[in-house]
Amino acid sequence: MSSEASDSSTDATAQQSKSTTADPTLTVxxxxxxxxxxxxxxxxEATILAEHDTVELSIERQLRSADDFETVIDPMFDGNGPTVCKLRVIEDLIYDHAMDGYERAGDKDDWSLEITGTTADWKQMSLDLVPDLHRRSTDEGAAVKRLWSLxxxxxxxxxAVLAALDLVDQHDIDTRREKLTDLLTNGGDSA
Known part of the structure; x- marks a missing residue:
């Protein structure tokens, strides 16, 4: 009887551990x-097209892996300049969501792009992505740099900023914290 109780306790612990290590999910x-x-x-004889007035379109996509996350990172990113090629991401989202018939109207600056997620999801996703990126002194240092850039x-x-601060604290990374905290006080949503 005690072995049955011990087994169920072990199963509960394993289940709890499994649920806390779920794959990270970010939303674009x-x-x-x-x-x-x-x-x-x-x-x-003729092709007739119907064109509707310009509408406000909102497209959402879940990023559940480092490979998914790489689809929004500018492949030409070398540590300088924008980390995301906004126009490419917008066009890919329209295409990927089978938005047949929809075309982006206006300039890329007329569109907003945001990647959201919890602090834990940002932290895990940035660490999962690190091995494929240019190296810094540590994987965690590279993850902090990536999060700060985004x-x-x-x-x-x-x-993303809170995840970077968490990595800095957890791994005692030598960086200027104020460059991260300034991003919190100067705008953005709460996670």
Whole structure:
């Protein structure tokens, strides 16, 4: 009987551990003007298209792995400049969501792009991505740099900055904390 109790206790502990180490999930949201054009008829004599007025389109996509996360990071990022190619991400989101007929209207600056997630999800995702990125002194240091760059570009919520601060504290990373805390006080959503 005591072995049964011990087994159920072990199972409960394993289940709890499994639920706390779930895959991280970030959400990419792009919002901006779009037009919708659809073919009403298409025969040999004429093709009739119906174009609707410009609408506000909001597209959301979940990032559940480092590979997914890499789809929003600018592949040409070398540590300088924007970390996200905003226009490419917006166009990919429209295409990936089978938005047949929708096309981006206006300039890329008419669109907003935000990547949101909890502090824990940002922390895990940035650490999962690190091995494939250019190296810093440590993996954690590289993750902090990546999180700071994303937050400085204005595409993240406060969860990314809080994750960077957590990594700094947890791994005693030598960095200027104020460059991170300034991002919290100068804008962004709370995580």
């Amino acid at each position: 949201v792009a919002t901006g003007p779009a037009t919708f054009t659809r073919q009403v008829s298409g025969d040999d 937050a400085a570009d204005g595409v993240t919520n406060d969860g």
